[in-house]
Amino acid sequence: MTTILEQVKAEDTYQINGKTFISRLLVGTGKYASNELMAQCLEASGTQIVTVALRRVNLENKGEKTLLDYINPKKYTLLPNTAGCYSAEEAIRVAHLARATGISDFVKLEVLYDEKTLLPDPLATLEATKVLVKEGFTVMTYTSDDPVMAQKLEQAGAHAVMPAGSPIGSGQGVLNPNNIRIILEKLKCPVLIDAGVGSASDVAVAMELGVVAVLLNTAIAHAKDPLRMGHAMRQACEAGRLSYLAGRIPKKLYAQASTPSKDF
């Protein structure tokens, strides 16, 4: 028998460029102690979209297992990233390579400016978004939490705009919820929080703001117990989403009794 909770969750889907998803947690595949652990964590998190990167084949390790031995592209939508690219040209080249695999035309576009902060280069990001959209990619663009930039990216045709909650891998959570609120008010395309999440409560906070989904990697991969954290993230994501849909009570300065006044 389907419970009300299961029914609510099953009906609460979202789309990115026409493709429908239920899980609102996108999980990265980097930084795990092993690929086996990574695969278990993806399973625990309930994710349907996983980010991957492209790098040179190690010619010294002939015939070794590759990432795709652990991730079934029929089960997960692969979201190749352009991490490590510092110009629009580089990012476009990586997107082309990713598509040439024949596995996915999704791209998590990130064009960075600075190695220490890993903040995006807004101008190069905008330029690359325009090109890749025109070339038929499904473009999910990583950006800062600047509401103006988010609008520019939507206007450029991005299929999803993904502001960072805080710097990549920093685990500081959503530092400026007001900017995220403004972005959500202004944009019609899916808005995801990408980066900066440190714990399950950070995910819940992000989801309660009303973002479509949260993308994270380090928070699971570098947790003391990544598998437990994978489960925790899944539950926090679902809880945050349900809480957002349910609608929180307004905050008040003074107490309001939950029990009727004593009348005897």
Added chain:
Amino acid sequence: MKLLVNGENKEFSEGISLDELIRQLGVRKETVVAEVNRQIVQNDQRPGWKLAEGDQVELIQFVGGG
């Protein structure tokens, strides 16, 4: 002839095809994307793609990332 494969100088026989190069290097061809001189070569073009002295070959695959 000399080829630059993933940034390393390597020696191969004259006129080797891209497909054969991938095989000789022991790289699993179904999971690799190839570029020659910054141009992507699609999988079905590899057997007929003859490499020339000094060509720069990049063999790329998916790895973990965030």
